[in-house]
Amino acid sequence: MTGIKNVLATVKRENPLAYGVVIFHAMLVVLSLLGWMIDDRMLDGLNVWVKPMKFSISGGIYVLTVGYLITLYPFSNRKKKLVTNIISWAMALEISIVVIQAARGVRSHFNQSNIVDGILFGSMGLLIGIVVLGMVFFIVETLRLRLKTTVPVQVAIFLGWCIVFYGSWVGGQMISQMSHTVGAPDGGEGLPVLSWSTVAGDLRIAHFFGLHAIQIIPLFAIKAQKWTRLNWIKILVILAFAALYAAWLVFTFYQAKQGLPLINL
Secondary structure (H helix, E strand, O other), X not given: OHHHHHHHHHHHHHOHHHHHHHHHHHHHHHHHHHHHHHOOOEEOOEEOOHHHHHHHHHHHHHHHHHXXXXXXXXXXXXXXXXXXXXXXXXXXHHHHHHHHHHHHOOOOOOOOOOHHHHHHHHHHHHHHHHHHHHHHHHHHHHHHOOOOOOHHHHHHHHHHHHHHHHHHHHHHHHHHHOOOEEOOOOOOOEOOOOOOEOOOEEOHHHHHHHHXXXXXXXXXXXXXXXXXXXXXXXXXXXXXXXXXXXXXHHHHHHHHHOOOOOOOO
Protein backbone atom coordinates (compact mmCIF):
# COMPACT_ATOMS: atom_id res chain seq x y z
CA MET A 1 0.00 0.00 0.00
CA THR A 2 2.90 2.35 0.77
CA GLY A 3 4.29 1.67 -2.70
CA ILE A 4 1.00 2.62 -4.37
CA LYS A 5 0.80 5.83 -2.33
CA ASN A 6 4.35 6.68 -3.36
CA VAL A 7 3.56 6.11 -7.04
CA LEU A 8 0.41 8.25 -6.83
CA ALA A 9 2.26 11.02 -4.97
CA THR A 10 5.09 10.99 -7.52
CA VAL A 11 2.75 11.21 -10.51
CA LYS A 12 0.69 13.94 -8.84
CA ARG A 13 3.84 15.97 -8.16
CA GLU A 14 5.54 15.43 -11.51
CA ASN A 15 2.55 15.57 -13.85
CA PRO A 16 -0.79 16.85 -12.53
CA LEU A 17 -2.48 16.19 -15.88
CA ALA A 18 -1.57 12.49 -15.84
CA TYR A 19 -2.72 12.30 -12.22
CA GLY A 20 -6.00 13.94 -13.20
CA VAL A 21 -6.50 11.42 -16.00
CA VAL A 22 -5.89 8.58 -13.52
CA ILE A 23 -8.55 10.07 -11.21
CA PHE A 24 -10.85 10.47 -14.24
CA HIS A 25 -10.50 6.74 -14.95
CA ALA A 26 -11.19 5.95 -11.29
CA MET A 27 -14.36 8.06 -11.42
CA LEU A 28 -15.47 6.19 -14.54
CA VAL A 29 -14.98 2.90 -12.69
CA VAL A 30 -17.40 4.11 -10.02
CA LEU A 31 -19.81 5.40 -12.68
CA SER A 32 -19.68 2.06 -14.49
CA LEU A 33 -20.33 0.14 -11.28
CA LEU A 34 -23.36 2.33 -10.56
CA GLY A 35 -24.55 1.87 -14.14
CA TRP A 36 -24.16 -1.88 -13.78
CA MET A 37 -26.39 -1.84 -10.69
CA ILE A 38 -29.22 0.29 -12.09
CA ASP A 39 -29.08 -0.35 -15.86
CA ASP A 40 -30.14 -3.82 -17.03
CA ARG A 41 -29.36 -3.37 -20.73
CA MET A 42 -27.26 -6.17 -22.21
CA LEU A 43 -24.79 -6.15 -25.09
CA ASP A 44 -22.93 -9.20 -26.41
CA GLY A 45 -24.09 -11.20 -23.38
CA LEU A 46 -22.89 -8.68 -20.78
CA ASN A 47 -24.29 -5.63 -19.06
CA VAL A 48 -23.41 -2.57 -21.15
CA TRP A 49 -21.38 -1.08 -18.27
CA VAL A 50 -19.03 -4.02 -17.73
CA LYS A 51 -16.75 -3.12 -20.64
CA PRO A 52 -16.23 0.54 -19.67
CA MET A 53 -15.53 -0.60 -16.11
CA LYS A 54 -12.81 -2.99 -17.27
CA PHE A 55 -11.31 -0.49 -19.69
CA SER A 56 -11.34 2.26 -17.04
CA ILE A 57 -9.40 0.08 -14.60
CA SER A 58 -6.87 -1.04 -17.20
CA GLY A 59 -6.47 2.43 -18.74
CA GLY A 60 -6.05 4.13 -15.38
CA ILE A 61 -3.33 1.67 -14.40
CA TYR A 62 -1.54 2.26 -17.71
CA VAL A 63 -1.54 6.06 -17.39
CA LEU A 64 -0.33 5.77 -13.80
CA THR A 65 2.45 3.44 -14.93
CA VAL A 66 3.59 5.77 -17.70
CA GLY A 67 3.40 8.78 -15.38
CA TYR A 68 5.64 7.06 -12.84
CA LEU A 69 8.11 5.27 -15.13
CA ILE A 70 8.90 8.38 -17.15
CA THR A 71 10.34 9.96 -13.99
CA LEU A 72 13.10 7.34 -14.22
CA TYR A 73 14.24 8.57 -17.64
CA PRO A 74 16.91 11.32 -17.90
CA PHE A 75 14.61 13.60 -19.91
CA SER A 76 14.06 17.29 -19.40
CA ASN A 77 10.92 18.21 -17.47
CA ARG A 78 9.45 19.63 -20.67
CA LYS A 79 10.00 16.38 -22.57
CA LYS A 80 8.58 14.29 -19.72
CA LYS A 81 5.41 16.38 -19.62
CA LEU A 82 5.03 16.42 -23.40
CA VAL A 83 5.23 12.64 -23.75
CA THR A 84 3.08 11.91 -20.70
CA ASN A 85 0.47 14.51 -21.65
CA ILE A 86 0.08 13.13 -25.17
CA ILE A 87 -0.43 9.59 -23.88
CA SER A 88 -2.73 10.77 -21.08
CA TRP A 89 -4.96 12.76 -23.43
CA ALA A 90 -5.12 9.85 -25.89
CA MET A 91 -6.16 7.44 -23.13
CA ALA A 92 -8.71 9.90 -21.71
CA LEU A 93 -10.36 10.44 -25.08
CA GLU A 94 -10.35 6.70 -25.86
CA ILE A 95 -12.07 5.73 -22.61
CA SER A 96 -14.55 8.58 -23.10
CA ILE A 97 -15.63 7.02 -26.40
CA VAL A 98 -15.99 3.61 -24.73
CA VAL A 99 -18.22 5.12 -22.03
CA ILE A 100 -20.29 7.16 -24.51
CA GLN A 101 -20.96 4.09 -26.63
CA ALA A 102 -21.88 2.08 -23.53
CA ALA A 103 -24.35 4.78 -22.52
CA ARG A 104 -25.85 4.57 -26.01
CA GLY A 105 -26.09 0.79 -25.65
CA VAL A 106 -23.95 0.05 -28.70
CA ARG A 107 -20.53 -1.46 -29.33
CA SER A 108 -17.49 0.78 -29.10
CA HIS A 109 -15.17 -1.64 -30.94
CA PHE A 110 -15.68 -3.16 -34.40
CA ASN A 111 -18.74 -0.98 -34.86
CA GLN A 112 -19.21 0.55 -38.29
CA SER A 113 -22.98 0.23 -38.45
CA ASN A 114 -23.41 3.94 -39.27
CA ILE A 115 -21.35 7.09 -39.86
CA VAL A 116 -21.24 8.14 -36.20
CA ASP A 117 -20.20 4.73 -34.91
CA GLY A 118 -17.66 4.36 -37.72
CA ILE A 119 -16.08 7.74 -36.92
CA LEU A 120 -15.89 6.92 -33.20
CA PHE A 121 -14.34 3.51 -33.87
CA GLY A 122 -11.85 5.06 -36.29
CA SER A 123 -11.02 7.74 -33.74
CA MET A 124 -10.30 5.06 -31.14
CA GLY A 125 -7.92 3.40 -33.58
CA LEU A 126 -6.09 6.69 -34.11
CA LEU A 127 -5.84 7.34 -30.37
CA ILE A 128 -4.51 3.86 -29.63
CA GLY A 129 -2.07 4.28 -32.50
CA ILE A 130 -0.65 7.30 -30.63
CA VAL A 131 -0.32 5.19 -27.49
CA VAL A 132 1.47 2.43 -29.44
CA LEU A 133 3.92 4.98 -30.84
CA GLY A 134 4.59 5.91 -27.22
CA MET A 135 5.45 2.27 -26.53
CA VAL A 136 7.94 2.25 -29.40
CA PHE A 137 9.45 5.47 -28.04
CA PHE A 138 9.93 3.90 -24.60
CA ILE A 139 11.44 0.72 -26.07
CA VAL A 140 14.06 2.74 -27.96
CA GLU A 141 14.82 5.11 -25.07
CA THR A 142 15.05 2.32 -22.48
CA LEU A 143 17.57 0.56 -24.71
CA ARG A 144 19.51 3.76 -25.45
CA LEU A 145 19.64 5.54 -22.09
CA ARG A 146 20.67 4.79 -18.52
CA LEU A 147 17.59 5.00 -16.30
CA LYS A 148 17.53 6.21 -12.71
CA THR A 149 17.18 2.70 -11.35
CA THR A 150 19.18 -0.50 -11.02
CA VAL A 151 20.35 -2.37 -14.11
CA PRO A 152 18.11 -5.42 -13.41
CA VAL A 153 15.02 -3.22 -13.08
CA GLN A 154 15.94 -1.37 -16.28
CA VAL A 155 16.21 -4.71 -18.07
CA ALA A 156 12.77 -5.62 -16.73
CA ILE A 157 11.30 -2.29 -17.89
CA PHE A 158 12.75 -2.82 -21.38
CA LEU A 159 11.33 -6.34 -21.58
CA GLY A 160 8.01 -5.09 -20.23
CA TRP A 161 7.73 -2.47 -22.98
CA CYS A 162 8.62 -5.04 -25.64
CA ILE A 163 5.92 -7.43 -24.46
CA VAL A 164 3.38 -4.60 -24.17
CA PHE A 165 4.08 -3.82 -27.81
CA TYR A 166 3.38 -7.47 -28.65
CA GLY A 167 0.12 -7.25 -26.71
CA SER A 168 -0.82 -4.21 -28.80
CA TRP A 169 0.00 -6.18 -31.95
CA VAL A 170 -2.52 -8.80 -30.80
CA GLY A 171 -5.04 -5.96 -30.54
CA GLY A 172 -4.25 -5.16 -34.16
CA GLN A 173 -5.08 -8.75 -35.07
CA MET A 174 -8.51 -8.28 -33.55
CA ILE A 175 -9.06 -5.15 -35.60
CA SER A 176 -7.97 -6.95 -38.78
CA GLN A 177 -10.67 -9.57 -38.29
CA MET A 178 -13.14 -7.08 -36.74
CA SER A 179 -13.80 -9.37 -33.77
CA HIS A 180 -12.02 -10.82 -30.77
CA THR A 181 -13.48 -14.34 -30.95
CA VAL A 182 -12.13 -17.02 -33.30
CA GLY A 183 -14.45 -19.83 -34.32
CA ALA A 184 -17.68 -18.26 -33.05
CA PRO A 185 -19.43 -14.88 -33.08
CA ASP A 186 -18.51 -12.35 -30.39
CA GLY A 187 -20.80 -12.33 -27.37
CA GLY A 188 -21.17 -16.05 -26.76
CA GLU A 189 -20.66 -17.93 -23.50
CA GLY A 190 -17.72 -16.65 -21.50
CA LEU A 191 -16.09 -16.28 -18.10
CA PRO A 192 -17.93 -14.03 -15.62
CA VAL A 193 -17.05 -10.31 -15.95
CA LEU A 194 -13.97 -11.04 -18.10
CA SER A 195 -16.28 -12.56 -20.74
CA TRP A 196 -13.39 -14.50 -22.31
CA SER A 197 -14.99 -17.14 -24.48
CA THR A 198 -15.39 -20.62 -23.01
CA VAL A 199 -16.51 -22.17 -26.31
CA ALA A 200 -14.10 -20.66 -28.86
CA GLY A 201 -10.76 -18.89 -29.19
CA ASP A 202 -10.46 -15.42 -27.69
CA LEU A 203 -7.65 -13.03 -28.61
CA ARG A 204 -8.43 -10.76 -25.66
CA ILE A 205 -6.55 -13.11 -23.32
CA ALA A 206 -3.14 -12.58 -24.96
CA HIS A 207 -4.00 -8.91 -25.44
CA PHE A 208 -4.79 -8.48 -21.74
CA PHE A 209 -1.68 -10.18 -20.39
CA GLY A 210 0.48 -8.45 -22.98
CA LEU A 211 -0.70 -4.96 -22.04
CA HIS A 212 -0.02 -5.52 -18.34
CA ALA A 213 3.51 -6.85 -18.79
CA ILE A 214 4.86 -3.36 -18.09
CA GLN A 215 3.54 -3.62 -14.54
CA ILE A 216 4.08 -7.34 -13.88
CA ILE A 217 7.68 -7.78 -15.08
CA PRO A 218 9.19 -4.70 -13.35
CA LEU A 219 7.33 -5.59 -10.13
CA PHE A 220 8.77 -9.09 -10.35
CA ALA A 221 12.23 -7.57 -10.84
CA ILE A 222 11.87 -5.44 -7.72
CA LYS A 223 11.05 -8.56 -5.71
CA ALA A 224 13.80 -10.60 -7.38
CA GLN A 225 16.43 -8.03 -6.38
CA LYS A 226 16.02 -9.10 -2.78
CA TRP A 227 17.00 -12.70 -3.51
CA THR A 228 20.67 -12.12 -4.25
CA ARG A 229 23.30 -9.35 -4.39
CA LEU A 230 24.73 -10.47 -7.73
CA ASN A 231 23.38 -8.42 -10.61
CA TRP A 232 24.05 -11.08 -13.25
CA ILE A 233 21.93 -13.60 -11.33
CA LYS A 234 19.15 -11.04 -10.93
CA ILE A 235 19.21 -10.36 -14.66
CA LEU A 236 19.15 -14.07 -15.51
CA VAL A 237 16.14 -14.60 -13.23
CA ILE A 238 14.35 -11.65 -14.79
CA LEU A 239 15.13 -12.87 -18.30
CA ALA A 240 13.81 -16.32 -17.42
CA PHE A 241 10.61 -14.89 -15.97
CA ALA A 242 10.08 -12.63 -18.99
CA ALA A 243 10.71 -15.55 -21.34
CA LEU A 244 8.10 -17.67 -19.53
CA TYR A 245 5.68 -14.74 -19.57
CA ALA A 246 6.22 -14.21 -23.30
CA ALA A 247 5.80 -17.94 -23.93
CA TRP A 248 2.47 -17.80 -22.09
CA LEU A 249 1.33 -14.98 -24.37
CA VAL A 250 2.41 -16.84 -27.50
CA PHE A 251 0.58 -19.93 -26.26
CA THR A 252 -2.67 -18.06 -25.51
CA PHE A 253 -2.48 -16.29 -28.88
CA TYR A 254 -1.83 -19.54 -30.78
CA GLN A 255 -4.58 -21.35 -28.87
CA ALA A 256 -7.04 -18.57 -29.63
CA LYS A 257 -6.16 -18.58 -33.33
CA GLN A 258 -6.95 -22.28 -33.38
CA GLY A 259 -10.44 -21.47 -32.13
CA LEU A 260 -9.82 -23.09 -28.74
CA PRO A 261 -10.92 -21.51 -25.44
CA LEU A 262 -8.44 -21.08 -22.58
CA ILE A 263 -10.98 -22.61 -20.20
CA ASN A 264 -13.56 -24.90 -21.73
CA LEU A 265 -16.79 -24.89 -19.72
